[in-house]
Amino acid sequence: xxxxxxxxxxxxxxxxxxxxxxxxxxxxxxxxxxxxxxxxxxxxxxxxxxxxxxxxxxxxxxxxxxxxxxxxxxxxxxxxxxxxxxxxxxxxxxxxxxxxxxxxxxxxxxxxxxxxxxxxxxxxxxxxxxxxxxxxxxxxxxxxxxxxxxxxxxxxxxxxxxxxxxxxxxxxxxxxxxxxxxxxxxxxxxxxxxxxxxxxxxxxxxxxxxxxxxxxxxxxxxxxxxxxxxxxxxxxxxxxxxxxxxxxxxxxxxxxxxxxxxxxxxxxxxxxxxxxxxxxxxxxxxxxxxxxxxxxxxxxxxxxxxxxxxxxxxxxxxxxxxxxxxxxxxxxxxxxxxxxxxxxxxxxxxxxxxxxxxxxxxxxxxxxxxxxxxxxxxxxxxxxxxxxxxxxxxxxxxxxxxxxxxxxxxxxxxxxxxxxxxxxxxxxxxxxxxxxxxxxxxxxxxxxxxxxxxxxxxxxxxxxxxxxxxxxxxxxxxxxxxxxxxxxxxxxxxxxxxxxxxxxxxxxxxxxxxxxxxxxxxxxxxxxxxxxxxxxxxxxxxxxxxxxxxxxxxxxxxxxxxxxxxxxxxxxxxxxxxxxxxxxxxxxxxxxxxxxxxxxxxxxxxxxxxxxxxxxxxxxxxxxxxxxxxxxxxxxxxxxxxxxxxxxxxxxxxxxxxxxxxxxxxxxxxxxxxxxxxxxxxxxxxxxxxxxxxxxxxxxxxxxxxxxxxxxxxxxxxxxxxxxxxxxxxxxxxxxxxxxxxxxxxxxxxxxxxxxxxxxxxxxxxxxxxxxxxxxxxxxxxxxxxxxxxx
Amino acid sequence: xxxxxxxxxxxxxxxxxxxxxxxxxxxxxxxxxxxxxxxxxxxxxxxxxxxxxxxxxxxxxxxxxxxxxxxxxxxxxxxxxxxxxxxxxxxxxxxxxxxxxxxxxxxxxxxxxxxxxxxxxxxxxxxxxxxxxxxxxxxxxxxxxxxxxxxxxxxxxxxxxxxxxxxxxxxxxxxxxxx
Numbered sequence: 006x007x008x009x010x011x012x013x014x015x016x017x018x019x020x021x022x023x024x025x026x027x028x029x030x031x032x033x034x035x036x037x038x039x040x041x042x043x044x045x046x047x048x049x050x051x052x053x054x055x056x057x058x059x060x061x062x063x064x065x066x067x068x069x070x071x072x073x074x075x076x077x078x079x080x081x082x083x084x085x086x087x088x089x090x091x092x093x094x095x096x097x098x099x100x101x102x103x104x105x106x107x108x109x110x111x112x113x114x115x116x117x118x119x120x121x122x123x124x125x126x127x128x129x130x131x132x133x134x135x136x137x138x139x140x141x142x143x144x145x146x147x148x149x150x151x152x153x154x155x156x157x158x159x160x161x162x163x164x165x166x167x168x169x170x171x172x173x174x175x176x177x178x179x180x181x182x183x184x185x186x187x188x189x190x191x192x193x194x195x196x197x198x199x200x201x202x203x204x205x206x207x208x209x210x211x212x213x214x215x216x217x218x219x220x221x222x223x224x225x226x227x228x229x230x231x232x233x234x235x236x237x238x239x240x241x242x243x244x245x246x247x248x249x250x251x252x253x254x255x256x257x258x259x260x261x262x263x264x265x266x267x268x269x270x271x272x273x274x275x276x277x278x279x280x281x282x283x284x285x286x287x288x289x290x291x292x293x294x295x296x297x298x299x300x301x302x303x304x305x306x307x308x309x310x311x312x313x314x315x316x317x318x319x320x321x322x323x324x325x326x327x328x329x330x331x332x333x334x335x336x337x338x339x340x341x342x343x344x345x346x347x348x349x350x351x352x353x354x355x356x357x358x359x360x361x362x363x364x365x366x367x368x369x370x371x372x373x374x375x376x377x378x379x380x381x382x383x384x385x386x387x388x389x390x391x392x393x394x395x396x397x398x399x400x401x402x403x404x405x406x407x408x409x410x411x412x413x414x415x416x417x418x419x420x421x422x423x424x425x426x427x428x429x430x431x432x433x434x435x436x437x438x439x440x441x442x443x444x445x446x447x448x449x450x451x452x453x454x455x456x457x458x459x460x461x462x463x464x465x466x467x468x469x470x471x472x473x474x475x476x477x478x479x480x481x482x483x484x485x486x487x488x489x490x491x492x493x494x495x496x497x498x499x500x501x502x503x504x505x506x507x508x509x510x511x512x513x514x515x516x517x518x519x520x521x522x523x524x525x526x527x528x529x530x531x532x533x534x535x536x537x538x539x540x541x542x543x544x545x546x547x548x549x550x551x552x553x554x555x556x557x558x559x560x561x562x563x564x565x566x567x568x569x570x571x572x573x574x575x576x577x578x579x580x581x582x583x584x585x586x587x588x589x590x591x592x593x594x595x596x597x598x599x600x601x602x603x604x605x606x607x608x609x610x611x612x613x614x615x616x617x618x619x620x621x622x623x624x625x626x627x628x629x630x631x632x633x634x635x636x637x638x639x640x641x642x643x644x645x646x647x648x649x650x651x652x653x654x655x656x657x658x659x660x661x662x663x664x665x666x667x668x669x670x671x672x673x674x675x676x677x678x679x680x681x682x683x684x685x686x687x688x689x690x691x692x693x694x695x696x697x698x699x700x701x702x703x704x705x706x707x708x709x710x711x712x713x714x715x716x717x718x719x720x721x722x723x724x725x726x727x728x729x730x731x732x733x734x735x736x737x738x739x740x741x742x743x744x745x746x747x748x749x750x751x752x753x754x755x756x757x758x759x760x761x762x763x764x765x766x767x768x769x770x771x772x773x774x775x776x777x778x779x780x781x782x783x784x785x786x787x788x789x790x791x792x793x794x795x796x
Numbered sequence: 797x798x799x800x801x802x803x804x805x806x807x808x809x810x811x812x813x814x815x816x817x818x819x820x821x822x823x824x825x826x827x828x829x830x831x832x833x834x835x836x837x838x839x840x841x842x843x844x845x846x847x848x849x850x851x852x853x854x855x856x857x858x859x860x861x862x863x864x865x866x867x868x869x870x871x872x873x874x875x876x877x878x879x880x881x882x883x884x885x886x887x888x889x890x891x892x893x894x895x896x897x898x899x900x901x902x903x904x905x906x907x908x909x910x911x912x913x914x915x916x917x918x919x920x921x922x923x924x925x926x927x928x929x930x931x932x933x934x935x936x937x938x939x940x941x942x943x944x945x946x947x948x949x950x951x952x953x954x955x956x957x958x959x960x961x962x963x964x965x966x967x968x969x970x971x972x973x974x975x
Contacts, residue, residue: 049824050917082821085930095932098817237812241932248807248973263811266845269974687812698827699820703813745839 061493061502068496089564113482114512142527154182162441166491169517182408191418196781197389200367206597210388229356233263261745277788285325295344297378307606394495395569417782430646448772489516503559613653627788685754707765709738731771799876801941808935811847815927822926852912853965863894896960
């Protein structure tokens with residue numbers, strides 16, 4: 006770009022005297038804002054930085070490196086890092102608005118204690134950190150004494166800094182002895198990792214988010230993935246590559262999402278039936294003899310079992326057409342194109358994970374990629390977003406101090422804690438700590454709100470108020486990101502960005518790292534929770550003693566990021582996984598299953614599925630959809646209060662038994678519409694972004710995306726308030742009449758709540774916490790039925 | 797004089813609205829106001845959902861300039877950027893009405909008209925406009941208008957004419973590759 010000369014005089018003339026001009030000292034206006042913590046977005050041109058620090062974004066699993074502009078000890082703007090090979094210096098709306106997480110009028114300012122009835126802000130009183138942590142520690146000790154260590158449940162949420170979230174909270178868990186510490190996975194995409202582990206022997210997707218790898222394929226199919234909104238940076242680069250290289254993109258989604266808007270082919274599939282699509286693609290590939298026999302012979306186990314089952318069940322494209330609504334002809338074309346294109350990527354995401362058939366659906370797409378030989382090189386394979394992370398190391402706990410849980414864990418999903426909290430069965434949960442928004446994001450909101458009354462202590466860590474700050478016993482203000490320093494969340498492609506501590510915490514907020522250390526000390530574990538670990542660099546040094554995630558290695562990179570697995574201090578960073586050369590660093594073989602091959606079927610796997618009443622290849626839909634349409638669906642033998650069986654597929658925890666029911670016909674009437682939920686837009690990330698004005702105003706309303714024909718039938722106009730009634734209750738939303746959605750389906754976004762500035766009751770008042778994927782325990786947010794009326 | 801321009805590629809835009817927020821952060825644009833806005837074009841028939849990032853058009857014949865009673869709006873000779881001299885703006889909002897592209901917003905706090913400057917203060921430092929620099933889709937490009945247009949044509953792209961009246965906008969759009 007040509008440098009444009011602009012005289013200072015002209016410049017001042019148009020910017021006006023009151024605005025802050027780049028290169029000039031801060032004006033009185035800027036200083037005033039510093040006092041009131043007013044965001045810079047309201048005070049003229051962002052001042053020129055006196056310091057630029059490389060840091061990382063805390064929001065999604067794109068894991069972007071960023072350049073933080075600091076002036077006079079205050080963060081004034083955020084730009085992309087052009088030296089980051091993943092982002093190329095680009096940033097989505099959320100990343101750059103980390104600045105407005107800091108200087109935000111809604112922020113929690115001091116620890117709070119509940120002294121009155123739940124549900125009211127007036128019931129809270131400010132207390133000191135000393136009082137808060139002393140009381141919490143005493144209550145946690147008392148719960149352990151009275152009910153045993155299993156009575157503590159801790160939800161560690163995904164937006165927290167990683168050293169605290171996956172490191173220190175894990176240390177705390179080992180010392181306390183509870184099996185109940187869980188992240189956001191079971192509400193996100195844990196099933197993808199579980200499927201990957203069961204078939205490839207490792208959780209991570211094969212690719213890296215670079216133009217050479219993920220961006221380098223000739224053919225893409227996105228199933229249940231609106232990557233344009235969920236990972237805009239990688240999708241933007243991919244779309245750029247698509248145009249340059251004329252790659253083909255297929256998007257399978259009941260609505261034309263932002264990703265669907267860029268696709269060559271958009272296939273509006275019926276919700277919860279993606280597994281049928283994958284099965285029939287496999288069927289057609291086998292029938293046309295397009296499977297990769299050489300690859301299968303060398304690297305795949307159980308192909309014959311899969312083939313026999315598909316033939317027996319007649320999972321043909323014609324069968325799938327009736328279930329999915331996608332014409333058999335299209336399915337055949339897709340299958341043939343995929344089998345014949347070497348560099349072909351299929352990407353799944355929450356659109357597959359938020360169903361009762363989550364794990365099996367992901368597993369079927371892995372099988373599809375396996376039988377066509379789509380593993381072993383860059384730009385190919387199947388993978389799901391948010392497939393879980395990579396080990397960064399931890400603080401070691403001496404063997405004699407570690408308390409091994411005596412009771413089996415209640416289930417993978419934190420939703421499995423709710424009934425034990427209320428009923429005490431099969432054993433009680435009496436203490437609950439949460440770093441996320443269970444009262445916005447968990448299914449079955451009505452029931453969850455009842456749970457806290459049965460507890461001895463509940464603690465909520467947060468940056469913003471949200472509904473939990475009027476329900477939990479203690480509310481602790483945590484410091485976001487640059488105030489706390491540490492490590493950003495892991496990306497889909499196993500990358501972490503190190504965040505230096507750039508500014509001091511505002512108000513009385515504290516980094517979660519600080520909180521856990523102080524709480525650990527009060528629990529009597531001061532020898533392990535050392536004060537020096539409050540420094541993120543020192544803590545990283547200790548945590549990463551045995552791995553390659555040392556601060557020195559982070560700082561040596563211009564993007565401040567490292568990609569795992571780095572099992573040893575000097576392990577090199579590896580690009581594509583599951584190649585003959587690298588396999589998975591730190592694990593044995595190209596595919597680290599016991600056999601060293603891709604395990605589509607083994608006797609052990611069949612036994613593990615069978616223990617829960619499942620078959621690894623059998624299709625079923627979500628219960629509500631199965632009942633509405635007469636499709637096979639799951640009946641649950643166990644609920645969350647019964648004993649169940651021990652899962653052999655996702656680690657040794659309690660799992661529920663089920664039976665696949667083949668109904669004779671439709672079993673439910675009066676609900677004529679499918680309901681799916683998900684991310685509203687690229688500017689939102691669940692509850693947190695709604696507290697950031699500049700992001701909230703981009704998608705302020707909980708909308709109900711509805712087809713014009715359906716809307717006309719119901720007398721609904723664009724912008725009308727509509728009532729959405731599900732089996733669990735009803736919520737309201739604003740009608741968005743949109744041609745790009747199936748006529749029989751509505752889409753309502755998640756992450757809204759009545760307590761937020763725009764005030765919409767969460768859609769999770771009508772989702773069901775009990776009907777979960779029996780293997781991965783994922784909640785079903787996307788396979789529901791409802792009826793819509795004008796409110 | 798060389799006319800500078802933002803070239804918006806409608807095929808590359810993924811509708812994330814990063815441009816809206818990068819503009820707000822860089823230029824201090826408050827709640828409810830925009831210097832650039834992403835407009836959704838909804839799917840109809842065979843047409844896909846589309847997005848149109850709309851900064852100031854920096855027109856050859858700016859309607860805002862013509863409407864301004866105080867001469868506060870001028871088109872800069874060296875690069876064709878249309879700027880408001882806020883010290884001369886009396887807050888009459890004629891320009892807000894006059895602009896056929898909805899590019900002019902009104903800052904009610906300061907009682908002056910406000911709009912995109914192509915980040916003139918960044919250009920002065922040799923940097924691109926904030927929105928262009930952060931665009932995740934590589935949909936926004938900044939440079940000399942004729943050079944950008946020539947590049948797009950050499951890549952086989954069609955330009956979309958959006959001129960209202962005789963304004964002749966400088967910001968221009970590349971058609972989608974398919975409907």
